[in-house]
Amino acid sequence: MRWMPAISGLAFALMAAALWTALDWAPVAQDSAGGLTQKIFYFHVPSAYVMYIGVGACVLGSLGYLFQRTPGWDALAQAGAELGVVFASIVLITGPLWARKAWGAYWAWDPRLTTTLLGTLIFVAYLVLHSNAAGEAEKKFSAALAVMGACVMPVIHFSVQLWRGQHPTVITSRGGGLAPEMGKTLALSFTAFTIMAAVLLFVRARVALGEARLAELRTEAVSQGLLDEEAV
């Protein structure tokens, strides 16, 4: 934990640099890509990538919990789901604002947009279920929901290659590519978002684990007669 302030500071500095680079240094794209609004790309795409990291952590934690039933796995799953939902929300807000300019409409029932919305709602449901979990059975059920819900992630990722729609492919192998300055800006954003996601995931999982241990300690203290029941 001694290195955490330094890593957090690095994440903050890189985010500030990514923001400045995206808004000021990167060139404005052609009008067909949205002109000025194309700059949303530098936060929109890394946010989608952090959404995948969050969901991946949630699935890993859920599988670990299903097999070992330890609070550490459960804390990782909870932290991952929260991270995934927060960054999926960023994707779902910034995307339509860009689309308003590039496509002329905030929303289209494009396969990628629809599956992203569906995936987000599944993990919102996971968080609601998990936050109301009173015992192990509910936690197991929410873990199973996370594992099943994650099946939509490959569908989101490959939807632009599988089906026709409006969402463009730019940085995939068959995408149109980026101008050099745009590529460097995106690389900086990816670096900043990766470090920030790692910090948020680690700190949130530690807090969730601390909360679980505190609840265990209180229950144990009550059972040993060291605390009154109303203190729990």
Added chain:
Amino acid sequence: MKLGGFALVAALVVVAGPSVGLAQQQPGAADERSMGFRPGLGDAARERVPGGRLLVGAYTAALVLIGGYVAFIARRAAKLEEDMRRLEDDLARRAPKDE
């Protein structure tokens, strides 16, 4: 047994989901969506839809959500520390009584 059954169903869904998509793959879908971003003239004055406002709105929303989540974690961490201290105090108060 229950866990094994669940793992089997999960594995089937993981494999079957993308497979259905692949089976229905439309030829040329990826090529049709292919788009490159290149610097443009970017004359904001002749834009019918105000790109600047949309851009500011998007970045503001992203930063508010990230900042909000950081604040949420910080509040939970502070509450955890406070609850832990209270538990220690409660136990310490109780200990001399038992002795």
